[in-house]
Amino acid sequence: MNTIRAKGIHSDIEKLLTKEVERYFNKKNHQKLKIEVNTSSDGSNTLSQLDRFIAEERKCLKDEYDTLMA
Numbered sequence: 001m002n003t004i005r006a007k008g009i010h011s012d013i014e015k016l017l018t019k020e021v022e023r024y025f026n027k028k029n030h031q032k033l034k035i036e037v038n039t040s041s042d043g044s045n046t047l048s049q050l051d052r053f054i055a056e057e058r059k060c061l062k063d064e065y066d067t068l069m070a
Contacts, residue, residue, distance in 0.1 A: 018065075021061070025057065025058075025061070029050070029053075029057070032050065032053075033047070033050050
């Protein structure tokens, strides 16, 4: 397999893995959201907390990904 073809496969795999990780975390965070809203008396406050949590998780994932790719 030549280098150009190998790089293309690497890029495709990277895109697929990134997409699947995003889908997993979106699904996981959606489930957490449903649980938190159902168990809280003040759903709006919980939603704000979850939004902050999701933003922090995404930042951590991006930082880890950037570190791995460096």
